[in-house]
Amino acid sequence: MMASVKKIVWYYDFISPYAYLASQALDRFPSDITIEYRPILFAGILKQWDTRGPGEIAPMRKFTYRQIAWLAQKNAIPLNFPPIHPFNPLKLLRLNIALGGRKEVADRLFRFVWFEGKSSDDQNAWCELVDDLGLTPEQAETMVSDPEVKAKLVSETESALEKGIFGVPGFFVEGEVFWGFDSMPFINDFLEDPLLFTQATMLQADGVGEGIKRS
Numbered sequence: 001m002m003a004s005v006k007k008i009v010w011y012y013d014f015i016s017p018y019a020y021l022a023s024q025a026l027d028r029f030p031s032d033i034t035i036e037y038r039p040i041l042f043a044g045i046l047k048q049w050d051t052r053g054p055g056e057i058a059p060m061r062k063f064t065y066r067q068i069a070w071l072a073q074k075n076a077i078p079l080n081f082p083p084i085h086p087f088n089p090l091k092l093l094r095l096n097i098a099l100g101g102r103k104e105v106a107d108r109l110f111r112f113v114w115f116e117g118k119s120s121d122d123q124n125a126w127c128e129l130v131d132d133l134g135l136t137p138e139q140a141e142t143m144v145s146d147p148e149v150k151a152k153l154v155s156e157t158e159s160a161l162e163k164g165i166f167g168v169p170g171f172f173v174e175g176e177v178f179w180g181f182d183s184m185p186f187i188n189d190f191l192e193d194p195l196l197f198t199q200a201t202m203l204q205a206d207g208v209g210e211g212i213k214r215s
Helices: 017-023 042-048 058-074 090-098 103-114 123-132 137-145 147-162 181-192 200-206
Strands: 007-012 034-039 170-173 176-179
Touching: 007 017, 017 058, 017 103, 017 181, 034 090, 034 103, 034 147, 042 147, 090 103, 090 137, 090 147, 103 123, 123 137, 137 147, 170 181, 176 181
Parallel strands: 007 034
Antiparallel strands: 007 170, 170 176
């Protein structure tokens, strides 16, 4: 029996290749589910939880990018890496917010980075992108510099933190937090069975005590 869940709040940042993969697979959720797009600043999430992104951990970089390439191939998702990573995603995030956070805008910005392999720091590429979105470079600059847009990004990030989001892609479904491209089948199981987390093994998982803490 399908659950009564009708909404997934999806938190993402264009810096995340895993969020890109998720963006290309959102149609794997049931068609009657509404997905709310919420761009947030991944760096703010990392700062709050005192951690690093996988691209910032030297031994993890090579594996991470190889895994992204493998996941894209396995899922038939086109992929071209941007020239550098991590990069500053603020212009992309703010432009997404300024244009209403719509699906088609987010998809275009994800494709700019992870399909076309381009950077918003490349002025020519940036001008081509904003032209494709129906803007002049001057209009785009005004949008990404707008104090209200900047405040909205901060607000969305803070709201995500309040809900317990600790990474991207993050999903908030009926009060539960899910994380990662590979959690999407997990979400679908929850949508199928809203009592999933009342199962004995889940309750045991929730009850595991916290042991040694690093200082």
